[in-house]
Amino acid sequence: MSEPVVVDAMGGDHGPVETVAGAVAARRELGIPVVLVGRAGDIRAELDRHGAVAEIGVVHAEDVVPMTERGAGAFSSATTSLTVGCDLVRRGSASAFVSAGSTGAVVSCAIRGIGRATGVLRPALAIALPSVTGGATVLIDAGATSDPTPEMIAQFALLGVSYAQLVLGVADPSVGLLSIGSEPGKGNRLTRRAGELLPGLPLRFHGNVEGHDVLAGTVDVIVTDGFTGNVVLKNVEGSVRAALTLVARSGVAGPEELREVARRYDPETHGGAALLGLSGTVVVAHGSSRAATIARACAVAHDLAEGGVVTRFGDHLTAEPVR
């Protein structure tokens, strides 16, 4: 049996009520081994409500990183649920870490607390955005590494392919490089150089894609640097919200009728983001996650850890510049 997924009981807008319920659902309904990290008293009280005290292990962490914390202050204490959770992964006592805490804080803690996998230059954040065609497109890097080299972007592409295979079940994912023109050679220096490396990798390279391709289903994986990726991720969210606000204001449809589209296209609601390239997998669920979403995040984390998203490309994921 594999090591358990460690779930941050203190993260998210709804605290232990939903995170503990999510961990219980992951264990009972999906058969995923889990442990909970956070304030042991609070967690046991919730586990007791589910009659699950004997079923799920608890690791105590005294402090809580507030949801408003976006990175810099996440290390003010070594005994937060984030730092203790990441430490369990680093020591091999857990296969993966799931948190609905602030994305910035979780990513910062994970990079510092878990460390990179062998051969991986920098980690990347992957998120599956639903496309209008019905499938999904993996956006990577959505914000972990804001100043990557071209070689790092090439590795992100491999990590994105692995994610699409393991999580979305796409056998041979196509990969597009986010740029500002579809022709090869278009883009800034970083993107142009990455565009020279990608055709040499063992993946199905589609070529350049553009901003309007992100939700169009043009490719299975869109690779970019973490700065552009994070701007795009938040821009998708804001643009969809703006369009639906205008539709509601025009009187054509009410906010209630549009809620399903809004929910589907809130990118963070859909699937959470996976931090790939570390020695253990980390999945960041949305802050507003309820139990079912936490359970699903555990399943994604488990699949990624079991599938070996980081290591399965062997020689291609090398710390040497990709040729």
Added chain:
Amino acid sequence: MSEPVVVDAMGGDHGPVETVAGAVAARRELGIPVVLVGRAGDIRAELDRHGAVAEIGVVHAEDVVPMTERGAGAFSSATTSLTVGCDLVRRGSASAFVSAGSTGAVVSCAIRGIGRATGVLRPALAIALPSVTGGATVLIDAGATSDPTPEMIAQFALLGVSYAQLVLGVADPSVGLLSIGSEPGKGNRLTRRAGELLPGLPLRFHGNVEGHDVLAGTVDVIVTDGFTGNVVLKNVEGSVRAALTLVARSGVAGPEELREVARRYDPETHGGAALLGLSGTVVVAHGSSRAATIARACAVAHDLAEGGVVTRFGDHLTAEPVR
């Protein structure tokens, strides 16, 4: 009387029928001096239909840059309406150039054919995106300079402020720096350094903004590099389209009912893009522009040229690194 605005008669999806009608409307209804550039025979035939042959000058240019041309091949001939139009601006025979041709081709021709204004390091493309609050936000650079220095980004901010004042009529525009966290110091290296320069400029600096602020009306001007700006511009377009497609598919509202929102939020339809920082102003109208849009683009070009968008900041727009 100021020099005329030169209108590319051959650009756009509808050719001289709409561009000539637009030039006539600009002259007659808005009182803007214009000349037309392109195939003289075609243009005169259209002018004749409006009884305007004696009213509007024509400069002959034998060749036409196809709408599919995105930059590289735009110089295959020195006698296209783009190159001849830009040359009129360079020689001071026209105050500004308006084209509904391919954005990439127009920008390439304008940079090479007109040249930079004194003190301007690189040009930038400005576009006004309607925000949900009812106003508009200027996005600059939307794609002219894909690898700017921090000093160039600081100049783009000044150009964006000038654009917001002259075109949108905002007296003291607020400026946000597009980044991946609202706190100072968040972002990639380029953005962090630009964020150090902006507070020292004579503009109302709001601080960092994020991808979801682009349509939210958070600030009047959003400044970024031309790579990120172009990706964002096209992502807005694609995300709004995706949201409306899903609304239509859900049956809540039909495509016809959503057309007004779609049209409003097609960023290129709304206002066109202005290339700022050259020795003459260039406005790129959308390829699908009809006469009324061409006339409005002429008005924007005229306002920008008259207002001296490039020169009014005097010492602040210096070729020396901004301190």
